[in-house]
Amino acid sequence: MTEARAPQLPTVDDVATRAGVSRQTVSNVLNSPEIVRPETRERVQAAIDVLGYRPHASARRLRTRQSSTIGVRLDPVTGNGVSGSVFDRFLHALVEHADARGMRVTLFTARDDEDELQHYMRLRDGADIDGVVLTGTRYDDPRTAGLAAEGIPFVAFGRPWGAEPLDDPARLWVDVDGRAGVQAATEHLVGRGLRRIGWLGWPAGSGTGDDRRRGWEAAMTAAFGHGAAELRALTTEAEDRVPEARIAIERLLAAGTDLEALVCASDSLGLGAMMAVREAGLPHFPVIGFDNTPVAKAVGLSSVDQRLDEVARATLALLMGEQGTRVLPHGGADRHPRLITPQLIVRRSSHLAPVEEEAGGTTSGDHINGKETQE
Template identity: 60%
Template structure:
């Protein structure tokens, strides 16, 4: 492999000075259009890539995105979603010559303390937040300080869909569970139960609405009949199994079940020995290996949306110079992955 082209190589190819090449890279508005286009053509032809360390010294920017590494979950199922998102974000950031810095935090306040430390030390230029929730103090802290950030998840507050100061990308969980429930209804199921998280989680409430909308529209069941078809539980396989037993005691005969997560779905399958169709959410490796249907979040699209908002017109924050027409939020549609059903649950029970 030959030596990487340098600024001098680009300057010679374009017939300009090294300083002109530097201006094109760091302050293109200073260079006449014809000269700039000639330099850009030479850069493309030679395959020149600016040296990241030198560029950071010149611009006083780290070209680094900070994101919290969530703790490992006890069942190791639902946490795989954020792991996959991190992989997608890191791979796409690398293609944009950006770095991802991972840090840990014990909770929201600890994460805010990390924001302050990393911002003060100029270690990062922007943050990506995950696991947003009602009254999330992290976003307010970042907005007040004019810090660039984008969240994977809506603000989950007043006017959450159109908050002008909060840039976000999210997956439409309501649409996903509605599609899952509609699929079961189309197959002849009517008494479709729902295992969800306790009220107030934002994400869980949104997914529940998808189930409820489809059931109200096409199940033919009354409000009282629907009320006994749902049970809330903390996320986890054991919690899902216990919730499934409570659901069957309350509802009696069931035709199928949809769940807020694959962890709850696996618990439901174990409690019923796989005798009912169960659809989970997240399409984790567990869903694929055991063989139950699940709603898949398109994490590559989420990562693309996050980086677009960080590096596009907004630069990760809304300012008075930003056009109101520039998109500030992106809602991504999930897809239902249909499988025949588990063949190992009964034996593993």
Template identity: 60%
Template sequence: MGILPTVEDVAVAAGVSRQTVSNVLNSPAIVRAETRERVEAAIAELGYRPHASARRLRTQKSSTIGIRLDPITTDGISGSILDRFLHALTEQADAKNLRVTLFTAPDPEAEIRQFQRLSDGADVDAFVLTSTFYGDQRTEWLIEHGHSFVTFGRPWGIDDMNDPKHLWVDVDGRDGLEQATSHLLSTGARRVGYIGWPSPSGTGDDRRRGWLETMQASGGLGDEVLRTLSVATEDGVSFGADAMRRLEAASGGVDAVACASDSLALGALMATAGRIPVVGYDNTPVAASIGFSSVEQPLDEVAAGVLELLTGAHGGRVHSGSDAVADPRHRLVKPRLVVREFRPLGAGAPGA
């Protein structure tokens, strides 16, 4: 077994000091981009990996991120997005010599108790939160107690885009539904319906806004008609099927439907027997296997953004003073519409 490369080896290869290498590893935002790239190239070439236990002894930190393992959903579809995010986060954290600790909690109050337990025992250094909502008491507790954290999801209900109270990464759901609705309109559909979640729902309202603004901009239908083309329901396949039937009854018929999730989209397809185009959201394996279009969230980018905010200049905390850290306090990631050819039920079958 060969001798493992050291910080000194990396410094020599990159033509920098040991301290610069340390800065690249622990506070990359303070190092000039060209220098950082040179050091990172030397690290990759030499195969250097920091000694995690030694670093923990120096910093008195566990190098561990805590995140709740979400409950299993009844239909097993919608929950897959958080499973994929967790996989991406764990994989990228490992590459940075960070560990991820999973815990369970049935509700926000129980999750806060887990925060207290894990922080009191010095088991974790920071938390990642998912499924943010209006009046989220979890974030208020973490801010009040001075803990480092980043949320996957915006702090709904405050001026999150311009003056965020905490660090967050989110996927632009409004943009995703704009893409979905624009695609359906481009195929010749005129009456494009929408099935989403009851308001107030930060994520749901954001996605509905993308559909509504696109339909209004198309100029084909008035506000009264648009109101009949939108139905709210709980998430799930059966709820989506029922919502689709209600949508058609209230509107007098639709040409296509954009949905807030793949669960709702699958329900809509079942209710219509696949006779009209339906676009979902999350691009789950169900969308791929059945063959309907869906908006994909780039979860690798989300995970990378979360880790940047936790380990970079911010260190997982909002600093006092607007100019304390110049790096943006949030990352809004653009989703991508995955288009699959629409085939009405029975189309393309042998002999059809």
């Protein structure tokens, strides 16, 4: 019996022959695609696809000192299972798009910011990562300055609030335009004929929360000419947890209010508000959250979707170039931060109704003081 031979895998030379180019051109397409003319790059990529060629990862790493790996810190569990799912969904999208570019994502944990930076430097020095995607950014985040000082290529998911200027090419970021998303949510309610639209947000001082609140302010001022005092009277604050939001709205109801709807800084706040108004006997009182989490869909909570797939795509485009297959060097004046426009998802206001509302549809609503209106 003749022993069956394993099929021979395609080589760089096979790709070069099929594409009608040199072996070096194929290598350039794989390792430095930006230096190859687009039409040549497309021809080589077509040959790679037809032949099913796959570069040998270990050989490439030894040759280029590149690991084809991106480092991401796995954020600690906060106990917020509602809005906490945003990172999980972003990470899934990032891994999926990175894989399509021949890149891997390695996760690690860290005790604090300094420990996180030390991890990045050790991984970089050992050629275990080529770049970093930074998450959980906040005011005066020391990690952006630390990574920039070390020359480690990185892109942040979220604006580095407090680090001026925000268009610094050494501190690249991709973020969701929270202001635009909340403004669209508020304008949707205004379009339904509602006037007393309240804001349920986080305590002041959160870059993301303050930015989202500005969207509500802009819509209310444009529609009704509200000043600072009137906007404050329509504002309620709570920590980003369901129980705190529920208690805050229960107290608001007990004190008496003429609010007709609520726009919230997150789905955690939105869910807490939704529970409070339902238990108060107002099953159709409009509440809109932010993040479009699975919980929001399950309970029929209208919400602003961050379009995390697009965020992940833009993050890799800044880190590797639009069509690149390797991480670009730190900095670069030709790359600029990106702001992704979110999408409002409108659902029926009845509790536990997971069906999205049809375009142009209306459902009955409730005034907090008991007078019926239209959502």
